[in-house]
Amino acid sequence: MxxxxxxxxxxxxxxxxxxxxxxxxxxxxxxxxxxxxESYAVLGPSGCGKSTLLRVLAGFEQADAGTVxxxxxxxxxxxxxxxxxxxxxxxxxxxxxxxNLGFGPKESGRTKDEVDQIVDELLVATGLDGFAGxxxxxLSGGMGQRAAIAQVLANRPPVLLLDEPFGALDAQTRLRMxxxxxxxxxxxxxxxxIVTHDVDEALLLADRxxxxxxxxxxxxxxxxxxxxxxxxxxTLTEPEFVRLKAEVLERVLIG
Amino acid sequence: MSSTLTENLTKGTADGAAAGRxxxxxxxxxxxxxxxxxxxxxxxxxxxxxxxxxxxxxxxxPWEVLQSAVEFFTGEQLLTLPGVVPFAGAGPEHVxxxxxxxxxxxxxxxxxxxxxxxxxxxxxLFADLLDPVLNGLRAVPLYxxxxxxxxxxxxxxxxxxxxIFIGALWPVLIATADGVGRVPSAHIEAARMLGVxxxxxxxxxxxxxxxxxxxxxxxxSLTLAWMCVIVGELTGTATGVGAMMNAARESGRIDQIIxxxxxxxxVGFVADLVLRLVTRPWIRWSVT
Numbered sequence: 001m002x003x004x005x006x007x008x009x010x011x012x013x014x015x016x017x018x019x020x021x022x023x024x025x026x027x028x029x030x031x032x033x034x035x036x037x038e039s040y041a042v043l044g045p046s047g048c049g050k051s052t053l054l055r056v057l058a059g060f061e062q063a064d065a066g067t068v069x070x071x072x073x074x075x076x077x078x079x080x081x082x083x084x085x086x087x088x089x090x091x092x093x094x095x096x097x098x099x100n101l102g103f104g105p106k107e108s109g110r111t112k113d114e115v116d117q118i119v120d121e122l123l124v125a126t127g128l129d130g131f132a133g134x135x136x137x138x139l140s141g142g143m144g145q146r147a148a149i150a151q152v153l154a155n156r157p158p159v160l161l162l163d164e165p166f167g168a169l170d171a172q173t174r175l176r177m178x179x180x181x182x183x184x185x186x187x188x189x190x191x192x193x194i195v196t197h198d199v200d201e202a203l204l205l206a207d208r209x210x211x212x213x214x215x216x217x218x219x220x221x222x223x224x225x226x227x228x229x230x231x232x233x234x235t236l237t238e239p240e241f242v243r244l245k246a247e248v249l250e251r252v253l254i255g
Numbered sequence: 256m257s258s259t260l261t262e263n264l265t266k267g268t269a270d271g272a273a274a275g276r277x278x279x280x281x282x283x284x285x286x287x288x289x290x291x292x293x294x295x296x297x298x299x300x301x302x303x304x305x306x307x308x309x310x311x312x313x314x315x316x317p318w319e320v321l322q323s324a325v326e327f328f329t330g331e332q333l334l335t336l337p338g339v340v341p342f343a344g345a346g347p348e349h350v351x352x353x354x355x356x357x358x359x360x361x362x363x364x365x366x367x368x369x370x371x372x373x374x375x376x377x378x379x380l381f382a383d384l385l386d387p388v389l390n391g392l393r394a395v396p397l398y399x400x401x402x403x404x405x406x407x408x409x410x411x412x413x414x415x416x417x418x419i420f421i422g423a424l425w426p427v428l429i430a431t432a433d434g435v436g437r438v439p440s441a442h443i444e445a446a447r448m449l450g451v452x453x454x455x456x457x458x459x460x461x462x463x464x465x466x467x468x469x470x471x472x473x474x475x476s477l478t479l480a481w482m483c484v485i486v487g488e489l490t491g492t493a494t495g496v497g498a499m500m501n502a503a504r505e506s507g508r509i510d511q512i513i514x515x516x517x518x519x520x521x522v523g524f525v526a527d528l529v530l531r532l533v534t535r536p537w538i539r540w541s542v543t
Contacts, residue, residue: 058448060444077447078447079450080448080449083449086441090441090442093541094463094464094466094541095540103449104449104450107449107450107451135540155449155450
């Protein structure tokens with residue numbers, strides 16, 4: 001694996017991105033810039049092309065036009081430097097949790113000691129240190145998604161891409177996951193781009209939010225989230241949060 | 256099949272802690288029933304042999320078969336003329352010969368089946384090229400390979416090995432191709448994202464993901480290989496359980512033939528059991 005890029009290069013620059021599937025225009029000129037270390041949420045109505053956008057960013061889909069540069073390099077395919085976590089996670093069912101977390105580091109040729117060190121650190125960070133030998137199917141939904149995020153973080157990616165990562169979880173677990181992810185990212189300089197239709201999720205996790213229109217999608221508005229880094233369940237009931245949420249919901253629903 | 260159905264029904268309708276008990280009781284009673292039928296058949300065999308209704312040379316009584324079995328494995332080996340297949344005390348030797356013959360061809364079939372199956376599952380081009388040929392060859396009934404094997408590889412040893420190989424080849428080959436072809440694309444994408452290059456993908460993703468199907472293929476292949484051993488040996492090998500049975504047929508020793516049948520059944524059962532135990536840890540993740 002190449003050395004991690006310097007912090008100032010951990011950015012995402014999406015310019016003029018267009019993508020169609022046959023006659024269906026999905027992305028219609030997307031421009032997004034995410035600063036190094038920033039958390040950015042792309043918020044949009046269901047079926048607006050959010051997941052397509054993230055799949056293009058992750059390198060799984062080719063754009064018809066426009067460019068994606070992540071950490072200074074043009075994206076030409078999937079890579080450990082911009083790992084993506086989807087709603088269903090990407091844990092391999094035949095590997096134990098320890099081997100799942102060590103999958104990327106081992107693949108990049110690190111020694112066994114290095115892999116163990118990375119995995120041990122992530123097991124603690126995810127609160128899963130008692131489950132190193134468990135199989136993915138033995139983990140609960142929330143544990144599985146934390147593990148899936150840790151699996152991608154094990155490669156120390158400059159940019160983390162999240163596609164509705166907690167969409168399949170119940171509301172309480174989801175809120176706990178939001179608090180956990182905030183604290184996890186607070187200790188790192190990982191740039192994070194998260195795609196979601198959940199306004200709470202966007203406002204809790206992101207420093208800035210980009211609102212997408214209905215298909216074909218463009219970024220219609222960007223807003224700075226005015227809350228500090230210390231957000232959690234209490235934030236949800238603050239008047240300022242409620243007001244902002246109502247405003248954002250209105251715009252998302254209008255499209 | 257029916258016991259699984261009952262189990263599911265019980266699980267589906269009962270709830271809470273009570274669910275376990277009725278399921279267990281049904282299971283136990285079914286196992287007992289499974290012993291009942293062989294016991295009745297055996298009693299019938301013994302009874303009829305005693306009265307002489309069946310007995311005589313066509314169906315010797317069970318105790319004679321048992322005696323022969325003991326003789327086969329623990330009897331004193333007599334000097335035999337060259338070309339005569341020994342019986343007394345020759346059991347271990349024959350079983351070892353049959354097993355070895357089976358395992359050599361099985362190993363070759365597994366090696367070829369796994370590689371070709373992987374290639375078929377991984378490469379569209381390879382599959383398009385080979386599918387018609389393989390489907391054609393597979394349509395040839397197993398024992399229809401026997402005449403040509405006899406000519407190509409000779410009576411006995413050569414024909415036996417060829418037949419076992421062909422019999423064992425298809426299940427593992429097809430299971431591997433199927434399993435590899437059905438690997439969820441999410442796993443492949445995840446592996447690419449985590450940095451697995453194409454040339455290592457088969458080992459890191461395709462093979463482990465397809466392992467449950469492959470193990471099923473391995474088991475089926477072993478069963479078929481063992482079935483082909485007897486056919487191959489009946490064409491005239493010097494050693495092996497089948498060779499013993501052939502000699503017993505020539506001398507009209509039905510008790511010895513039945514001993515051979517029993518040995519085939521027991522060894523086949525044990526071989527499958529061993530394979531299942533060996534492969535169980537590999538597929539623990541997929542067993543529910």
